[in-house]
Amino acid sequence: xxxxxxxxxxxERWTLLKRYTSLAAVRRLAWKLPFALALxxxxxxxxxxxxxxxxVPFAALxxxxxxxxIADQAGLFKKHGLDVQxxxxxxxxxxxxxxxxxxxxIANMSSAPALTAWARGAxxxxxxxxxxxxxxxxxxxxxxxxxEELKGKKIGGDRYxxxxxxxxxxxxxxxxxxxxxxxxxxQTGGLPERLxxxxxxxxxxxxxxxxxxxxxxxxxxxxxxxxxQLPIRYPSSTIIVSKSFLxxxxxxxxxxxxxxxxxxxxAKTDKEHTVAVMQKFLKTSDRSVLDKIFEVYKTVHEKVPxxxxxxxxxxxxxxxxxxxxxxxxxxEDFTDRSLIAxxxxxxxxxxxxxxR
Numbered sequence: 001x002x003x004x005x006x007x008x009x010x011x012e013r014w015t016l017l018k019r020y021t022s023l024a025a026v027r028r029l030a031w032k033l034p035f036a037l038a039l040x041x042x043x044x045x046x047x048x049x050x051x052x053x054x055x056v057p058f059a060a061l062x063x064x065x066x067x068x069x070i071a072d073q074a075g076l077f078k079k080h081g082l083d084v085q086x087x088x089x090x091x092x093x094x095x096x097x098x099x100x101x102x103x104x105x106i107a108n109m110s111s112a113p114a115l116t117a118w119a120r121g122a123x124x125x126x127x128x129x130x131x132x133x134x135x136x137x138x139x140x141x142x143x144x145x146x147x148e149e150l151k152g153k154k155i156g157g158d159r160y161x162x163x164x165x166x167x168x169x170x171x172x173x174x175x176x177x178x179x180x181x182x183x184x185x186x187q188t189g190g191l192p193e194r195l196x197x198x199x200x201x202x203x204x205x206x207x208x209x210x211x212x213x214x215x216x217x218x219x220x221x222x223x224x225x226x227x228x229q230l231p232i233r234y235p236s237s238t239i240i241v242s243k244s245f246l247x248x249x250x251x252x253x254x255x256x257x258x259x260x261x262x263x264x265x266x267a268k269t270d271k272e273h274t275v276a277v278m279q280k281f282l283k284t285s286d287r288s289v290l291d292k293i294f295e296v297y298k299t300v301h302e303k304v305p306x307x308x309x310x311x312x313x314x315x316x317x318x319x320x321x322x323x324x325x326x327x328x329x330x331x332e333d334f335t336d337r338s339l340i341a342x343x344x345x346x347x348x349x350x351x352x353x354x355x356r
Contacts, residue, residue: 051083052252059092059109059162061191061282063210063297064131064237068108070277071263080255090190093161096122099242105249106256110163111235115315118334119323125246125336126312128239128257130264130305134232135296136167138225139198139216140205147175147225156188156197156206163234168207170232170318171225211282214289233314235307246336254339258348264305265352268298303353304344307335 054077058065068086071077077084087104089095092113098104100122107114111126118124144150150172158164165187169179177183188197194206195216205224208216217223239260246253267274275290284290313331320326343349 051078051081053083053085054106054252054256055085055087055104056106056108056256057087057089057095057098057104058107059089059095061088061212063278063282063293064300065108065281066274066278066297067130067237067260067263067267067301069263069281070266070274071259073277073280074263074266074273076259076262077256080258082252082255082259084256084259091159091162093159095240096124099124099240099245102242102245105241105245106253107240108260109238109240111238111240111312111315112163112166113161114238114240115312115334116161116166116319116323119316119319119326119329123243124334125241125243126235126238126307126334127241127246127253127336127339128260128305129235129237129307130260130301131236132233132302132308132311133300134167134227134234134236135300136164136207136209136227137213137223138168138171138205138207138227139213139221140224142220142222144204144224147177150175150177150205150224151182153204154184154186154202156186156194156203158190158194158207159187163236164207166318167227167232167234171207171227171230173321174230174232175225211278211284211286211289211293214292215284215286232318233311234318235311235315238307239305250339254342257339257343261305261343261349262352264301264303268301268303274298304340304349306337306340306344309335309337 056068058068072084072086089098092109095104095107095109096113096117099107111129114124114126138155144153155168157168165185168185172179172183179185186197186203188194188203188206191208191210191212194208195212197203198206198216198221199219213223239257241253271294274294275287278290278293279285309331312335316326316329316331
């Protein structure tokens, strides 16, 4: 049984404690207090819980990922108790194994590699999508006038299985060109590497987007194929998590989405802030390019970034050439709309856009 001390004795011990300011001193003296009193004192003096660390890769140096960059640079994740470390990994096909192995917790990438992996049995979920439009183009030198003239040529793309690789192959098939037979698809790397290969003549064309496409035009290359005009649909900037992480850390994922949504709002409405962040990540100081990117992408970023099963279903059907079993799958098992739906029903998204 714990003994109960007199009020006079307790007062004397409290007076003694007030002479000590460090938590360590309090702990050394706590044994002199009644047990419940000591716990109360230590509870009020303990340090706040540390922010939860998250490693978050993004798949390209593209304006599609500006909301993520903005949320990081503006401290929006920290506001929600998260210590986010952004990592640039230039292909979603490399990010997927990192998610599944637990090396990273949440990823911002295109849906294509994750959807492909899920169709092959990977336990992944798409919990948010901020871009449903493809703004990629295939740029070539001006002597190539028509898509059919790509036969026998080399086109620079990203790693096999990445979004750029998948949609490049879809675009070639659209023009009755068989990838790797009629047209050589060369894995040249990320956007800067693809432009570099095009400049030195290592490839005859390249699939690029964003400021890289604008820079290519300035260098004299022309837009041979505009994928936004083709019937090819893939949700682009998507938040992907493993199903196990989502089940175990649902609140963490929800807090991440809060910061990301606040980043989307800035990317849609605050030109100067967005341009400053893009200048850092895209490594360009060309204000005319940055201004044009802002105007284009502010209409691309979704205000309510809910995964669209219908659009994701179209993307899934486009995988049948490489993953035949997709016909037996339900895309609703890949998309998880519940977190964004909760944030919307709770009034969080409306509050973000109402803020001045």
